[in-house]
């Protein structure tokens with residue numbers, strides 16, 4: 001079924017039930033490609049495998065429900081103004097795909113390029129952000145420097161008073177950046193992939209990776225039985241270390257809880273996304289009216305899928321300082337996701353030492369924005385058995401060669 | 416917030432401490448003989464288990480000393496803390 005004005009009206013007025021948006025088949029005995037993890041990245045990978053590479057005998061296995069991992073837990077900030085050329089190419093590739101994604105998938109992912117403004121609070125911040133602006137422009141990516149007055153004009157509720165504990169000395173603004181609806185991204189890719197023949201199998205946890213004596217992957221064991229596979233692609237975010245250990249691989253990853261929270265819904269008050277890496281707060285307003293607030297990770301590795309209250313409190317203090325008018329808002333919900341963090345804060349996309357095993361992970365605190373681009377280049381990598389040119393620098397091997405893509409030093413955090 | 420027992424000072428709230436990463440990763444005794452893969456393993460590879468994890472903490476707002484801790488990364492429950500040089504409890 002295609003969504004259109006006509007089909008929406010027919011269902012709204014006629015009261016006809018909406019059909020299921022994707023099939024829920026029983027797993028088959030064997031697939032060409034088994035993808036572990038039905039988050040946005042895994043589902044996008046499946047979709048592009050089927051659409052661009054004719055690989056349709058694909059299963060996406062999900063231990064919980066699709067989109068129930070970090071995809072459905074994130075604060076949806078989308079931007080591409082990363083410092084290094086390799087990252088800029090990757091995230092800009094994704095941003096270009098976001099721009100046409102709703103039409104492409106015939107599913108409203110509510111991509112809203114309302115601008116992402118990153119606040120500078122110190123001389124160091126100013127220098128780093130200006131360096132970003134110049135580096136981005138050399139790569140053809142929009143990013144501009146705003147004075148505090150210009151920042152205030154772009155975002156009126158912002159407190160630009162010099163009395164602030166960490167006064168705002170300026171901001172970097174990417175106008176094409178913004179937000180999208182996280183669930184819709186997972187659902188849209190699931191629907192489109194399913195229509196092309198991909199089997200999405202929920203409540204199916206991969207518990208072992210089986211290999212032939214030569215070492216190549218042969219199958220996965222799951223809570224719903226053994227499934228043979230010519231290729232296995234792990235896209236398991238916070239659980240990647242656990243999945244890769246099933247193939248005997250130790251990863252350069254640590255898993256941390258990352259939290260977010262939302263306020264009660266209010267009328268439109270915040271026209272853009274505002275981020276402050278220095279005092280650690282980021283905030284936007286959903287179309288429902290809730291303020292969507294991102295906090296920091298806990299200090300220690302954990303799979304608890306919750307975070308310490310003091311972490312959320314710290315972020316709220318920063319938000320109240322930046323936006324005094326938000327002080328009386330009540331918070332409705334908070335939650336955590338488990339993010340897989342690499343030493344250089346850049347993702348790992350590509351081949352592994354185990355033949356037939358591929359990995360796409362390490363997106364840490366900031367991979368939602370990359371979902372379409374990540375799926376696109378990873379699908380090409382899995383289909384061809386060699387890295388897509390944009391993915392090539394993000395190899396697992398870079399930790400041995402030392403060719404790190406150090407966005408950690410560049411940005412400290414990378415939402 | 417965790418309640419962490421410093422082996423010297425006793426139980427204190429988490430925000431008196433700084434997390435120090437996975438414990439018992441020893442720097443190679445003969446650095447010159449290590450190849451790139453061995454360095455990558457020392458610097459970057461982490462066990463990151465879903466379960467028992469031996470980790471370092473430092474009591475920065477207390478005695479200032481490093482110590483080790485065993486914690487379940489699913490429940491965050493701490494089963495032991497012990498001084499550097501001591502072997503992890505089994």
Ligand SMILES: Cc1cc2nc3c(=O)[nH]c(=O)nc-3n(C[C@H](O)[C@H](O)[C@H](O)COP(=O)(O)OP(=O)(O)OC[C@H]3O[C@@H](n4cnc5c(N)ncnc54)[C@H](O)[C@@H]3O)c2cc1C
Nearest residue numbers: 037039040041063069070071074075077206337367368369
């Ligand atoms: C609170 C929070 C805020 C964030 N904010 C932003 C933001 O503003 N902007 C941004 O760009 N990014 C943000 N991120 C990061 C972003 O959410 C992730 O990088 C991205 O969603 C990862 O997508 P994914 O598809 O790889 O992972 P996920 O959506 O986590 O999917 C992985 C899936 O694998 C499944 N799985 C794991 N193990 C197994 C197994 N053994 N068998 C079967 N299935 C398995 C999991 O259940 C899960 O559904 C945030 C993350 C969090 C937690």
Ligand SMILES: [Zn+2]
Nearest residue numbers: 421424474478
């Ligand atoms: Zn102490």
